[in-house]
Amino acid sequence: MALITMKFGGTSMGSADAISQAAAIISNQRESGDQVLAVVSAMNGMTDGLLRVARTAATGDRSTHLVTIAEMRARHHLAATALVSDSMALAGLLTALDALFDDLIALCHSLAVLREATPRALDQVASFGERLSARLLAARLCAIGVTATAIDATDLIVTDDNFQDASPQMDETRANVQAILMPMLNNGQAPIVTGFIGATRNGITTTLGRGGSDFSGAILGAAADTDELWIYTDVDGVMTTDPRLAPDARVLATLSYAEVGELAYFGAKVLHPKTVQPIVDRGVPLRVRNTFNPTHPGTLIQPEIEIVPGVVKAVTIVKDVHLLSVEGRGMMGVPGIAGRTFMAVARANASILMISQASSEQSFCFVLPSNRAEAALTAIKHELAAEIERHNVDRVYAQTDVVIVTVVGAGIRNQPGVAARVFGALAGRAINVLVIAQGSSECSISLVVAESEA
Numbered sequence: 001m002a003l004i005t006m007k008f009g010g011t012s013m014g015s016a017d018a019i020s021q022a023a024a025i026i027s028n029q030r031e032s033g034d035q036v037l038a039v040v041s042a043m044n045g046m047t048d049g050l051l052r053v054a055r056t057a058a059t060g061d062r063s064t065h066l067v068t069i070a071e072m073r074a075r076h077h078l079a080a081t082a083l084v085s086d087s088m089a090l091a092g093l094l095t096a097l098d099a100l101f102d103d104l105i106a107l108c109h110s111l112a113v114l115r116e117a118t119p120r121a122l123d124q125v126a127s128f129g130e131r132l133s134a135r136l137l138a139a140r141l142c143a144i145g146v147t148a149t150a151i152d153a154t155d156l157i158v159t160d161d162n163f164q165d166a167s168p169q170m171d172e173t174r175a176n177v178q179a180i181l182m183p184m185l186n187n188g189q190a191p192i193v194t195g196f197i198g199a200t201r202n203g204i205t206t207t208l209g210r211g212g213s214d215f216s217g218a219i220l221g222a223a224a225d226t227d228e229l230w231i232y233t234d235v236d237g238v239m240t241t242d243p244r245l246a247p248d249a250r251v252l253a254t255l256s257y258a259e260v261g262e263l264a265y266f267g268a269k270v271l272h273p274k275t276v277q278p279i280v281d282r283g284v285p286l287r288v289r290n291t292f293n294p295t296h297p298g299t300l301i302q303p304e305i306e307i308v309p310g311v312v313k314a315v316t317i318v319k320d321v322h323l324l325s326v327e328g329r330g331m332m333g334v335p336g337i338a339g340r341t342f343m344a345v346a347r348a349n350a351s352i353l354m355i356s357q358a359s360s361e362q363s364f365c366f367v368l369p370s371n372r373a374e375a376a377l378t379a380i381k382h383e384l385a386a387e388i389e390r391h392n393v394d395r396v397y398a399q400t401d402v403v404i405v406t407v408v409g410a411g412i413r414n415q416p417g418v419a420a421r422v423f424g425a426l427a428g429r430a431i432n433v434l435v436i437a438q439g440s441s442e443c444s445i446s447l448v449v450a451e452s453e454a
Ligand code: ASP
Pocket: 009, 010, 041, 042, 047, 048, 129, 195, 196, 209, 210, 211, 212, 213, 214
């Protein structure tokens, strides 16, 4: 018997059909003898809708939220009615949902009166999506004969008070999980826990940041000593590349933690490294699976078991980036110019995706998200004003219409020739490479090319 933690994302909770699929997956896994701890996202679109409603109310608008909340209520009622046929059970579920919607209306009304939505209040409003969806899934499971209970993670995950991006306190969380969830699991029950949310030590609701349900799955799974964490989504697993760009893109059977981290970093829509850290720390296997294709094994992500030399797993593209360059013959041997440049970039609140410097030390360049490029450029010119004046630095400029292409695979390590083949393939198509960098993990090679060549 194993303990499997399953996290279901927004599309996996997005309709009665999806929720009944999720319930069937949980029920089947339990029938095969395993324990299942489920962690759920809100129905897709709910979190965005809730935050919008709160912001509108905070302008003093006392009526718009009533319309939107009525639509949300109708959507949940519709799903409830399709999921639960027993009239007593359905009445109980609708009462529970309505109690939450009534609280939500009262809360939005108070925002409208106060004309204010603090991060703390926004977290409170945003928490309703997961609280509603957890109740729908638990009720569906009960309807198909599984003893399931919806649990608000505010009773389990203890966080700091950094509202909207709170960090878990693992020791206290672990104690709660051991005291509350483990007895339930050991009694044969299926706990259905809200993703995304937690609470401070004083019981004030917090959220773990947008998309935070993966993080919740990893936190709760780690605290429950789970054997595996399965992330259920609406695709079969992690792909070799974007299928919209390459029709021959395939689902990867396996990836290492390092490879998935590299992929996430370079823009592939997979697990954010921070969110799975609690699981990675413990070496627990992760799977990405499809709620709507439950027999597909998905992608297995685990510590590096063996590196197959030469194996490249995936190729990603990061768009909407600018390439910034700092050039000057007078920079050679002058310490601190790169350091000050990067500090200026940090002050402009821009995060650097890739850096490259030629050993001649006469220029270096780096890639930033486009929306921060202008601010970064201004900050650098200001910081290096004296050097520019003295012509130690000749030019600071940005190039647009470029993309980063990253080739990911632990097999690049210790394997001469992979880079040569990558560049050979580009040369074969006469594609000009603007910048090259290899991560020191040697798990990826990144290059910048013109967007038109992406
Ligand atoms: N519902 C939350 C969001 O949309 C968390 C999640 O779905 O992971 O950000």
